[in-house]
Amino acid sequence: xxxxxxxxxxxxxxxxxxxxxxxxxxxxxxxxxxxxxxxxxxxxxxxxxxxxxxxxxxxxxxxxxxxxxxxxxxxxxxxxxxxxxxxxxxxxxxxx
Numbered sequence: 132x133x134x135x136x137x138x139x140x141x142x143x144x145x146x147x148x149x150x151x152x153x154x155x156x157x158x159x160x161x162x163x164x165x166x167x168x169x170x171x172x173x174x175x176x177x178x179x180x181x182x183x184x185x186x187x188x189x190x191x192x193x194x195x196x197x198x199x200x201x202x203x204x205x206x207x208x209x210x211x212x213x214x215x216x217x218x219x220x221x222x223x224x225x226x227x
Contacts, residue, residue, distance in 0.1 A: 143178075146188045152195050165189055 149160040158164055165187050172187075173179035191199050203210055 143183060144186050144188060146190070148191050149189055150194065150196070150199070151192050160192075162189075162192060165192070 147165075149157075149165070151161050159168075169185055169187050172185035176185075179185060194202065200210070203213070
């Protein structure tokens with residue numbers, strides 16, 4: 132994850148599609164990591180030190196992959212434009 136370049140994009144809100152339910156063990160997909168990263172942004176950037184806090188939004192973090200697909204279909208998302216870092220196999224998902 133990377134913080135936005137404040138001088139280029141004055142963004143306080145960062146959205147990321149991490150998932151803690153079906154996440155393959157990546158430590159940066161856990162709520163604890165997201166909270167720690169927000170705290171890092173607040174103390175490690177000029178904007179944060181000046182009181183312009185970052186907020187990281189994780190709308191998918193508590194959804195199963197099936198729930199994510201259902202939500203995407205409900206919202207009319209063209210899933211051919213999306214990407215996943217896992218490939219389903221008969222033995223289970225694997226990273227590519």
